[in-house]
Amino acid sequence: MTEKILIVDDEPALRQMLGLALSGAGFECIEAADAEKAETAIAAGAPGLVLLDWMLPGVSGVDLARRLKRDARTRAIPIIMLTAREEETDKVRALDVGADDYVTKPFSIRELVARIKAVLRRTAQEETRDAIEVEGLRLDVRTHRVTARETSLQLSPTEFRLLHFFIAHPERVYTRGQLLDQVWGNNVYIEERTVDVHIRRLRKVMGPHGYDRLIQTVRSVGYRFSAQ
Amino acid sequence: MTEKILIVDDEPALRQMLGLALSGAGFECIEAADAEKAETAIAAGAPGLVLLDWMLPGVSGVDLARRLKRDARTRAIPIIMLTAREEETDKVRALDVGADDYVTKPFSIRELVARIKAVLRRTAQEETRDAIEVEGLRLDVRTHRVTARETSLQLSPTEFRLLHFFIAHPERVYTRGQLLDQVWGNNVYIEERTVDVHIRRLRKVMGPHGYDRLIQTVRSVGYRFSAQ
């Protein structure tokens, strides 16, 4: 997973130097000379991180950062600001504006790469937080959403609960009775065959994406959710 | 800007351990053994974040969380819950109650600190942000004005508060109860169905500009504001 990094700086020399250095560190780089070009570049293909110069002609780096953090589509993209001076106020403002980190010029490439990696690690961690994922099938409790490789699936409430239980307790067989207790709750008297029907409905939704194979029938016992 | 963190746990050993670890990470810590002590501590001086154990003697952590989120004075204080088991239902309930995040025991200090910082960063950003924008729909907190691609929308006060909450907390489902707590405030007893009506009114205003799709119904759960 090579991350794409957008370098925004008006000095061609510095831009090129950074591009070379970061490419050497294993990142894919694209460049932009000003805020406007940066925005079109971002619209074209969201980068994994933006390296942003504090001073830019026209719309300043600070303003661009603020704009990116204000828009929901780009808010998640981490930003590292390059500040020229060692001014305390600059640091504070950089973080105020929503930048994830800042580096003061002059800086060593080693330090910059370390910071980039740290920021990427942090944001990657946050993204996958409390979502359960199996082979690209992802269930997020927070948003109450199920996605199969980016495309979101439409589940009914019971289907969601059933899948939630399965994906949280994989690799084990459950009888229809157990499933009724766990997914429907105790003290409900429902036909065991009803489980079959919901299993089928769940499979039907996941089928088009090939995930129906995860729900396996164990004859004369029950069902199992398994990644193999 | 060292943040003050209130640790609520009935086990003195764990409390002390957490206190030491978080102090080491640069936070100022205060402790409380039960919900009652926690509330007096909060009244004495609002902490920047509450670390709350799921199980507490007397008033449980869940109840305390709900109470804090229901009270307008303490609603803004972020809460991270410590859940003992890996039980999925606990996580769901933690979020139901209004907690901002949760950590399952056993956890590493590193992880806990990371989550605390993440939550603090998120909430700090929310406060300083004077305008929020999603796909051209823009809500300006300062001027109390909402615009959809330049054309301004006419919202009633309640509609504005509802949209404000949604746009500041996107991508997460909220039950009608939570929305009542967050948008209407404390100690109000209002029918949950009333939320439906305001959702509809909000959709009606945003509909002509195509933004009604951002407010999504999650059947048998609640509503979600989402850019997808």
Next chain:
DNA sequence: GGAGATTGTCACACAACCGTCATCATACCG
């Protein structure tokens, strides 16, 4: 004090969802 806006509630309409059954397909058994 009054016109208009706002708000909470209700009743009804409508759509989604759920549980059940009958029937068909498949696996297992001797």
Next chain:
DNA sequence: CGGTATGATGACGGTTGTGTGACAATCTCC
């Protein structure tokens, strides 16, 4: 290779949850 047990599937009322329009009470601003 039939017969039987078990699961898959499609269809169908009944139920539940949400959308919507109306209305009275309340509030706001002249």
